[in-house]
Amino acid sequence: MPDGNALPSIPVPRHLHSIRYEIRGPLARRAWEMERQGLEIIKLNIGNPASFGFRTPEAMRRAIVDNLGDAEQYVHQKGIFSAREAVVAESQSKGVHGVTVDDVFLGNGVSELILMCLEALLEPGDEVLVPSPDYPLWTAAVSLTGARAVHYPCRSEHEFCPDPEEVARLITPRTKALVLINPNNPTGAVYPARVVEALVRLAERHGIVLFSDEIYDRILYDGAKHVPVATLCRDTLCATFGGLSKVYRACGYRVGWATFSGRKSHASSYLQTVELLASLRLCSNVPGQWAVQTALGGHQSIYDLTAPEGRLGRQRTAVLEGVKRSKYLQLVPPAGSLYGFIRVNRERLPKFDDNAFAMALLEEKKVLVVPGSSFNVDYTDHFRTTILPHEDTLKDVFARIEDLLDGWAATAP
Numbered sequence: 001m002p003d004g005n006a007l008p009s010i011p012v013p014r015h016l017h018s019i020r021y022e023i024r025g026p027l028a029r030r031a032w033e034m035e036r037q038g039l040e041i042i043k044l045n046i047g048n049p050a051s052f053g054f055r056t057p058e059a060m061r062r063a064i065v066d067n068l069g070d071a072e073q074y075v076h077q078k079g080i081f082s083a084r085e086a087v088v089a090e091s092q093s094k095g096v097h098g099v100t101v102d103d104v105f106l107g108n109g110v111s112e113l114i115l116m117c118l119e120a121l122l123e124p125g126d127e128v129l130v131p132s133p134d135y136p137l138w139t140a141a142v143s144l145t146g147a148r149a150v151h152y153p154c155r156s157e158h159e160f161c162p163d164p165e166e167v168a169r170l171i172t173p174r175t176k177a178l179v180l181i182n183p184n185n186p187t188g189a190v191y192p193a194r195v196v197e198a199l200v201r202l203a204e205r206h207g208i209v210l211f212s213d214e215i216y217d218r219i220l221y222d223g224a225k226h227v228p229v230a231t232l233c234r235d236t237l238c239a240t241f242g243g244l245s246k247v248y249r250a251c252g253y254r255v256g257w258a259t260f261s262g263r264k265s266h267a268s269s270y271l272q273t274v275e276l277l278a279s280l281r282l283c284s285n286v287p288g289q290w291a292v293q294t295a296l297g298g299h300q301s302i303y304d305l306t307a308p309e310g311r312l313g314r315q316r317t318a319v320l321e322g323v324k325r326s327k328y329l330q331l332v333p334p335a336g337s338l339y340g341f342i343r344v345n346r347e348r349l350p351k352f353d354d355n356a357f358a359m360a361l362l363e364e365k366k367v368l369v370v371p372g373s374s375f376n377v378d379y380t381d382h383f384r385t386t387i388l389p390h391e392d393t394l395k396d397v398f399a400r401i402e403d404l405l406d407g408w409a410a411t412a413p
Helices: 026-036 058-066 081-093 109-121 136-144 164-168 193-206 265-280 292-297 302-306 311-325 354-365 391-411
Strands: 104-107 127-132 148-153 175-181 209-213 237-243 256-262 329-331 339-344 382-386
Touching (some): 026 354, 058 292, 081 104, 081 256, 081 292, 104 109, 104 265, 109 209, 109 265, 148 164, 311 329, 311 339, 311 391, 354 382
Parallel strands (some): 127 148, 175 209
Antiparallel strands (some): 104 256, 237 256, 329 339, 339 382
């Protein structure tokens, strides 16, 4: 038996080799190291509203405090009744029919529910259609099951909206599900009704499950309209994901929900398996669940923030202006979400690489962004930034980016 100084290295399991989450990866770890050295880093890698002074509405905080006495025990594996009932009411207000409290699962954020819903569905060798760029948890969650994420492109020349005909060509007998992220993270795209309907009909024709990530559904700009997938889906199973994290600025509460609609008669075994997985973790965070009814039934303060004169509206404008002033940057204006997916002009910087840029920006300019290739795309000329900082901070950030790229351009062959 080896002594304590000669233990073999613990290997990474083979099924985790392809798992990536660069949003909190090596760049973020380097930023933490720099902060421990006393350096001040502007962190634009995570859509974390509280880090930039956004507060959860007071009524939600009071709802948790008032119900703490009822939050000390396990609750039903799907969540407390009042929270699920509120999600049903919200679904009905959007025009979604046939949803009951039994069709709603509360989870520790949408992330946990994505993992559970895919684990209950997939076997090794199955395929799931996932947008590219994507929020990388979706690709990782598919990979964890041994299935394969098949990426359908969402191109900048189409404002990052998918082409349903292109998606259709990727369907095979192994395809089990189609994922939509709308409004999209990282691009901010909000899909037109005709695109959403075409993708729904595609899933219905092939009898595959629809997974619709709508966590940013009320974060919209310039009159953009969000079309809930569930309002159009009738002939296949549809799971819609929402939560408190973004619209209600309550990331730390870790409260998300999955709502099942559409055709459910053929999916009883699947839904029982999702409930089994929910039972294995006993229940999700209880205190945060008490905020759901208040959040969904109260004043939707997010609209005050996303209006042109609101804080998010102004900060989005600051990002657009920062890009416009630049000699190197291009941006499809985000119609929703909390991000800008910014392109660097390769005609001016032919050897630009997003990973090298992100590291140099961190080391030299103390700004943390996410390389675009982290979002499962096959190009390296984009990066993602949040639009959460104050306008003055964003102006400073773009000045630092321009200074770095000016230096690169001056030394380019």
